[in-house]
Amino acid sequence: MDQKQFLLAMNQIAEEKGISQEQIIETLEMAIAAAYKKDYGKRGQNIKVHFDPKTGQIEVYQVFLVVNKDMLRPEEEIIGEETIEENEEPDEDKKIRFNPYKHMMVEEAQKIKKGVKPEEEVQVKLETHTDYGRIAAQTAKQVIVQRLREAERDVIFNEYSGKEGEVVSAIVQRIEGKNIFMDIGKVSGILFPEEQIPGERFFFGQRLRVYILKVEKTPKGANIVLSRAYPKLVSRLFAIEVPEISTGVVQIKSIAREPGSRTKIAVYTEEEGVDPVGSCVGQKGSRVQTVINELGGEKIDIIQWNENMSKYIANALSPAKVLDVEIDENKRNAAAIVPEDQLSLAIGQRGQNVRLAAKLTGWKIDIKSDKMIEEERKNEKKAKKEEKKEKEEKEVTGEKEEKKEKKAKKTKTKKKEVPPASGIPPEGGKKSDEKEDDKKS
Secondary structure (H helix, E strand, O other): OOHHHHHHHHHHHHHHHOOOHHHHHHHHHHHHHHHHHHHOOOOOOOEEEEEOOOOOOEEEEEEEEEEOHHHEOOHHHHHHHHHOOOOOOOOOOOOEOOOOOOEEEHHHHHHHOOOOOOOOEEEEEEOOOOOOOHHHHHHHHHHHHHHHHHHHHHHHHHHHHOOOOOEEEEEEEEEEOOEEEEEOOOOEEEEOHHHOOOOOOOOOOOEEEEEEEEEEEEOOEEEEEEEOOOOHHHHHHHHHHOHHHHHOOEEEEEEEEEOOOEEEEEEEEOOOOOOHHHHHHOHHHHHHHHHHHHOOOOEEEEEEOOOOHHHHHHHHOOOOOOOEEEEEOOOOEEEEEEOHHHHHHHHOHHHHHHHHHHHHHOOEEEEEEHHHHHHHHHHHHHHHHHHHHHHHHHHHHHHHHHHHHHHHHHHHHHHHHOOOOOOOOOHHHHHHHHHHHHHHO
């Protein structure tokens, strides 16, 4: 074996696959052990190989487990094992069945290695062979390929699992239905339909920036889910374009997004003399325009975050001008008052502007014009007057009814107290006499 060529090949594999030399040597040792066991080993043997890459020397060992009599099962149990049914549950404290190719008694093991104890391992050197058959060579090849693939998968997973939440440059590799497979370096990621910007078109070889949403480990390797619709993609793109954000001078407090249509982003700074909105917009809008172009023309509103919720909500409704904001902190409701000509702008197309402002602030926002407020106030005054009038009328009618009732009670009491005088005919009698006189005349 040419030692220089071997070392060069090993270094080349390590660089291409991103695997350490120790892993390659370990894989090679396992492959040689599998080939040795195939041609020269016996069933049950535990073969271990030590390979020195500097000298190219190979040493083969057989590994034995040291046991004592207490660890072994009696022969009666071994003979009776054949009668045990298959569905019978095994005993947890089951003892070892002695195998001369895997186990070694402690007395013999101490002759090889002094002070060895049961349950420890002893290695016995075997004769080294350099000539192997075709089947053994094929077995070694399969072991090497499989182990290198597993090592490469682990390296890729460990590398990209630490990149969750980052933005990377990707190239469209292939399109299968609505799923887009993109090359992001050592591995391909997948862009599902729900993570795509609505209406965005893809073509082979297209270069885009994508957000690494999730990295999953599967038997086939790392499964990387990409996104173009996730809100944090916008904040990461601003961090790339705006140095003030990447250094922490300007902070992104909140973000609300409807992919492909519009995004609102709230920024804040504690540094004096720094304009957070101007820093994100850039000279002649150069910085924000770069982000807009990357997102396919998506509109972006940059507003200033404020501790005062009334001012923050007023800023969030930009570009509409807000006259006043009435807030209810208990219910987290807000009513924004805008001029009549700004009402449609504040609400936005299909309510988009107020909907994004509500997402950005976390408050429920109602939009009202100044004329609507005036009309409401007039109606309230009118309603109050009508209520007052009704009360007064009720009071007047009530007083009249009380007077009538009092008068009726007085008349009743008078009739009961004053009886008719004796000898004086009742009124009915008078009338009858008068009628009789009229008839006579």
